[in-house]
Amino acid sequence: MLLLLLLTNAFVLLPWAGAGRITGGKEAVAHSRPYMAFLKIKNATNTRRCGGFLIRPDAVLSAAHCVDMKGSVSVTVILGAHNVSRPEQSQQKIPVVKKFIHPEYSGNGGKNDIMLLKLKKKAEINEYVRNISFAKENEHVRAGDLCTVSGWGRTSLDPPPSDVLMEVELKVQKAKICQQVFSNYQPQTMICVGDENRKKSTRRGDSGGPLVCNKKAYGIVSRGKKLRFFPEVFTRISHFEPWIREKLRSFAIQDIPGSPSSK
Template sequence: METVRVTVTLGAHNIRRQERSQQKIRAGKWVIHPQYLHKGFKNDIVLLKLKPRARINKHVQFISIPRRNEHVREGALCTVSGWGWTSVTGNKTNMMRETNMMREVKLKVQEEKICQQLFRNYQRQSMICVGDEKEEKATYKGDSGGPLVCNKKAHGIVSHARKHNRFPEAFTRISHFEPWIRKQLKRFSLQDIPCFPSSD
């Protein structure tokens, strides 16, 4: 079996440069949600344990996650940041060149019924409907896994959109997975994670 190595880069702004603020740290262990399904992107969440720990400073800081029953309200304006493609048109080389620097976009949380009508596998308890057609802004290829930050908390994770229409998008709802996250963090601290990949 091939060994998979995952490296996380923290504190980056320009990913094409070796900035002093950057920390490149290997993921020693990780856990994929046991009910993850690629079809419909159900339970689209994975946790990484860094080895060694990150150094917390002005460039690398913690962010809170919501509790199980804490929901971000419809109409809330949230931010997403990442290095994903910035254009749907043009060739791949030009798009990749435009994304050296981290970009940030403000997106509005939508009514659940909008995504329920558009996505066959949309699950309101574990997903958030995000992005407004009028604003013409969205995440794109390369942004997956990025945080949806609302009121200084990470409420969502960039998950998926429809192929030919970027608005709205379905994000993973972190509050739904909060009990599972806390359970995994306890297991990480006990070093008791059988059956999961390791890059040791």
């Protein structure tokens, strides 16, 4: 029987910004999820952590609320990590040079909670670091589908976050379940996920991590409700695929010396 594992603090009706917990999960096999990205996010006064995932050697997807902080925010991505408390030889630490936050993102209700990060250099693809495919505009998960979420977060309510990558299996739920709990739940842009028995869940530190179904990313950990493990809201990636593709195409233009976006 799996031990009860918790990855953050009790969370509120706001997006989960920076810590996280997985209830009823387990430690992931080291480097079994080579697409996972550990995000170190800093402003002048605070540091927080979030999850993310590599979709191209130069691009990471995450949740917009992860950088919803006052003042200038810097992000460093660590790829190839299992234990983030030590400098593993497998790790690649790469600064983010550009943050693309969805223009219609709103911290009020977590609408359009998605962000694309451009890395300063391309990641070296190897056995520890690989990108993951993400859902296209016409690809959807259905209620009852089993998916996996991974992240680094607290293993109980109060202690420090987990050093090692944790994972939990969760079920896609019918939209009406989240509509009963979240007044601003939008089925076209969000996925309702969770364990109806309330034995398994994610929380704030797993924000930005992927909901992986059949080896493809379909959702992004977004938000939940205070003191309630079920249900949870994930950003629906398929809805945002055109926006993601548009931003990825802009990467090459920005790299051209003298281009307006390179200045």
